[in-house]
Structure formats: structure tokens, C-alpha cells
Amino acid sequence: MKMNRSTMMVAIGASVILITAAFALLAPYIVKFDPNEMHLADRLQAPSSIHLLGTDENGCDIFSRMVYGSRVSLMVALFVVLTSGCVGLILGSVAGFYGGKVDYLVTRFIDVVYAFPGFLLALSLVAVLGPSLQNLVISMSLTGWAGFARLVRGEVLHLREKEYVLSARALGAGTFRQLVFHVWPNLLGLVVVHSTFALAGTIIAEAGLSFLGLGVPSTTPTWGALLNSGRRFLSEAPHISLFPGVAILILVLGFNLFGDGLRDFLDPRQQTQKAS
Numbered sequence: 001m002k003m004n005r006s007t008m009m010v011a012i013g014a015s016v017i018l019i020t021a022a023f024a025l026l027a028p029y030i031v032k033f034d035p036n037e038m039h040l041a042d043r044l045q046a047p048s049s050i051h052l053l054g055t056d057e058n059g060c061d062i063f064s065r066m067v068y069g070s071r072v073s074l075m076v077a078l079f080v081v082l083t084s085g086c087v088g089l090i091l092g093s094v095a096g097f098y099g100g101k102v103d104y105l106v107t108r109f110i111d112v113v114y115a116f117p118g119f120l121l122a123l124s125l126v127a128v129l130g131p132s133l134q135n136l137v138i139s140m141s142l143t144g145w146a147g148f149a150r151l152v153r154g155e156v157l158h159l160r161e162k163e164y165v166l167s168a169r170a171l172g173a174g175t176f177r178q179l180v181f182h183v184w185p186n187l188l189g190l191v192v193v194h195s196t197f198a199l200a201g202t203i204i205a206e207a208g209l210s211f212l213g214l215g216v217p218s219t220t221p222t223w224g225a226l227l228n229s230g231r232r233f234l235s236e237a238p239h240i241s242l243f244p245g246v247a248i249l250i251l252v253l254g255f256n257l258f259g260d261g262l263r264d265f266l267d268p269r270q271q272t273q274k275a276s
Helices: 002-025 062-098 100-115 118-129 133-159 163-170 175-186 188-211 223-233 239-266 268-275
Strands: none
Touching: 002 062, 002 239, 062 100, 062 133, 062 175, 062 188, 062 223, 062 239, 100 133, 118 133, 118 188, 133 175, 133 188, 163 175, 175 188, 188 223, 188 239, 223 239
């Protein structure tokens, strides 16, 4: 029963992610209107056969802006999680494998990063650096790696005492070889599962920054910016905020479902619990 439930969660989550990615990749071939093209005579129109999701206060087609906005959400989430995952994997592995003073210094550094609220720190950095895709990725990655590092460190502390690692060390394998060939392959499931939840969190954070006007430049359509523009017209044109809000909800739910289901297959701790 659990296996069927996990498979269904993975299937639903993967479907949502793949459909969103397909819309993002095929955006120029899907939409009929330029996302920044204004038609003031058509402003605040309700959904229709011409404008599938209606228009905003400038007469821009909301469907076009949402399709192009999915590119920003997925691109930022992907780059942030890749950067955070690589940094966290390296620092967490070094701390857990060497232990001692190295572990102490890295762990204290992680604690310092955790002391700052991630969203507020990213908001402050983007406000200083200026709105751009690059600055957005950098600011969110500066705190995102800490979760990966703490997770990897705890698992490496356990894996470094395994027989296959001790055997490789006894045969003269260096630290790099032990990590790459014996430790990291056993971390793959844990890191992949954590990455899916990190992607969901990053999408919410990016939408929040865009909502505040501190994401990418205003000429680039984003779901958070659509939410912000629609809040002034909730009574007369609720569709402006409704559709991007639902899109964020569905995509984040898709990543969470995918991660929950995937954990049953890839997370070693989940496998141990099921076996017991």
C-alpha cells in the first residue's frame, strides 16, 4: 500500500514539474501575445477565448506573463539549488569526514548562517545589489547551502565508519577518492530528496522577493510581480492574483509530492524504517 501511495505521489509530482517545464521551454510557441505588450483598451478583462486568463491593469495578457514567468521561477530555483547543493556537499563532507577542529569551524559557520533569517538576508542583499537574475541567485544561495551542509555532515559522520570506507582507507585511497567513490554515492538519495524540497522553498522565496519588487527587473514577468500588481484590483479583477497564486501553489505542491514519494525509494533512513 505504501509503495502504491509513494508511486502515485512521484507520478503526480513529476507530471506537474514536467508540464511546467514544458510550458517554460516552449513559451514562444505556446503564447499568442508578447508578455509585455500593453493594450490599455483591454485592461482588466476577465478570462475569455482571446485572453485565456484575462488581462492585467495594463492590458497585458496574463497567460503569456504566467508562461514566461514560469521560466524565471524554474531557472532561479534550479540555479540556487545547484549552487547551494554543491557548496553544501563540499563543506558538509569536509566537516564530517575530517572531524575535529575542521568540523568545529564549519559547524560554527553553519550556525552563524542559520542565525540570520534566510529570506530577510536575501531581501537585504538584493536591495543593495539591485534587482537582477544573477543577484537574486547569489543572494539566495548565500544561505541556501547551510541546510545541505548540515544534512551532508551528519550523514558523512555515519558513513565514514562504514566497512567499505575503512577498507578503502586501509588500501591507501586518499580523501578525495574515498569521498567521490565511496561516500558521495551513498549520499545521492538523501541529497536528491532534500533538493526537491529546497526547490519548492526557493520558488516561494523568489515569488516573495518579486512580490516586493526585489526580484528580477520589472520588465521580466514573474508570478510574484503578478500577485503584487493584482492586489490593488482584488474586488474588480481577482483573476490577476488568483491565477499566479494557484500556479505557485500547484508547482510547490508538485515538488513536495515528488520529494515525499522519492524519499521512500532513495532515502536510506526511510528504507531502514520500512524494513523494521
